Amino acid sequence: MEILNPENFTSGQLVSAAYIRVSTDEQALDTNSLSHQIEIVKAHSPDVLFIDVESGSVHDRKEFLQLLDLIKKGVVNKVIAKSLDRVLRNDESSQELKRLIKKGSFTLTLINQGKVDLTNSVGEFSFDLQALFAIHELRVIKERVLSGFAQRRAQNKAGVRPPSFYRIDEHSKYVLDTRPCLCLLTDRPLDYLNLYEEIDDSDKLMCRTKTHIARDIVEIFIQTSSGNKTLRLLHEKYGVPKKVPSRLNKNPRDNQKVKRMCIATVDELLFWASGDSLQNWLMNPVLQGHTAYCKTREKGLKLDSQKWDVHKNTHPEQRLITDREAEKIQEIMELNAQCRIRQNATFYLTGLVFCQACTYKCILKRNPRYAYYGCRHSSTGCSNHKCVRIEKIDQAIITALVERITITRQKLRVSEKVSLESTQLIKK
Ligand SMILES: [Zn+2]
Structure with a gap:
């Protein structure tokens, strides 16, 4: 059987799909559970497979959403799954599927019990019950897992x-x-x-x-x-x-x-x-x-x-x-x-540091501990092989700026032409 790629479908072309899901835990415990499910649904010759390895308690499963999308677009009109708990274990998915089935957008066939029929109250009741049971089952599994964890913890057992x-x-x-x-x-x-x-x-x-x-x-x-x-x-x-x-x-x-x-x-x-x-x-x-x-x-x-x-x-x-x-x-x-953290930092001095010997721009060099600037031509002719750590350059710039400010302030004080705005500036 040839499995088609859903992206190649155009609307108007009606195809049947199979949905397969295993939870990550199921997959971890039994790596065959996925292939086993694939074998079962393949016997029903679907045109395309949708596979999720995720919990059914989540509505936003990647391939599940893709399948819903194709159903709404009128591309997929038949879906096969092993059982309802493979398709959903949450309320949102259950309501959405019911809506689409009732609207006649697609038919859902469960291998363990046949086609889902929502045209009468008995059929709908049966669907609701199964959906509820799938959700309940998940709660029971969670509870059992949690009590298992608690027991292991109490007895200092391994995870x-x-x-x-x-x-x-x-x-x-x-x-x-x-x-x-x-x-x-x-x-x-x-x-x-x-x-x-x-x-x-x-x-x-x-x-x-x-x-x-x-x-x-x-x-x-x-x-x-x-x-x-x-x-x-x-x-x-x-x-x-x-x-x-x-x-x-x-x-x-x-x-x-x-x-x-x-x-x-x-x-x-x-x-x-x-x-x-x-x-x-x-x-x-x-x-x-x-x-x-x-x-x-x-x-x-x-x-x-x-x-x-x-x-x-x-x-x-x-x-x-x-x-x-x-x-x-x-x-x-x-x-x-x-x-x-430092690697993600932006180095604002790049392009502003120059080599004293050859006057070319310095480049940023790093080792796991420090980042520093050094001459880009140090290995190809420049005699300046020194590197300066960015912290030192930062410190030097701060000192120079403070000096500059002090001098400017002194100059302003001496000057007689200080305007009103400048006095405010000094106070600040
Ligand atoms: Zn240089």
Whole structure:
């Protein structure tokens, strides 16, 4: 079956669509749930698929809105879905769909029970009940999840998803991942191809575990003080491609496909996609032997780390970093955050600073800590190799301006031709 691209449709052309949705949690627990649903609806040969990986409690789902739009434009006149809870778990979507079905804009067929009929009161009652049940079910799921969280918290148990390089053992405690890891390029032995047949715990193999690598990451970060630099070094050292080559093209639907592919592949990689996610990992209390609960507010928004409920020493023998290292990491991150603020600052002096030796304009140069101006020709002939930090230039300008004002004021006082306005100026 060929699945068409909804953007190629013109109005007047009637097509059938299938709507598929899994929540992010469902997707995380069972990566097959999406493909399973696709298989089911494909059996009904729709012309086009709409897929959302999002909670049904949200009305503004990207592809769902796109589908509604095409229904209103009269392009889509038939929709198939596995069941009503896949289509909606909120009141707004339910009302909107009912309105469109009653208007005759489209027909909705649910695979588990057939075509939705709103022409009589029984049919409408049945639809309302199912919609209500879908909404209620979501509340029950939420309640169950919350009570599960509370229970885990009370018993100092690990969260649902362990941070990288950790696993959750049978007692629901965090443990370091000590499985061997194969991805060493820079320090592999010359005869590594001959080791192919060796058994897993052979002495000839460099039995480097995930924990060894995790320690390595911590040490490299403390040395380089930068998430991005650490990642770059790690990718070089362990020979892991940084990211899936993202040849993102102009078609947004293809873009999504590539993104989905990237998520799947990045998951299998050893490292993170960005320096920021590496820093988030380093800040996870699990690495210091603690467990943090209540890290998110409603709708998955992350809470500030100061507001987390941290239970200390839940797995002290499984800590990856010492208190001293944790302090050091905290310091580095604070400094990096300050630098980031400065990076976003506008440098108003650019173009106004000149080299004393060659009289050309100076350029802004930076390192992670400081920003400074230096001669643009210092490496190509100019004898002036000095650089001046912007704070120093700022200070010099302020001093010069203050001096200028003082002199002007003195001059004004001496002068007999001071007008009324000028006296007011002096008072100010
Ligand atoms: Zn110069």
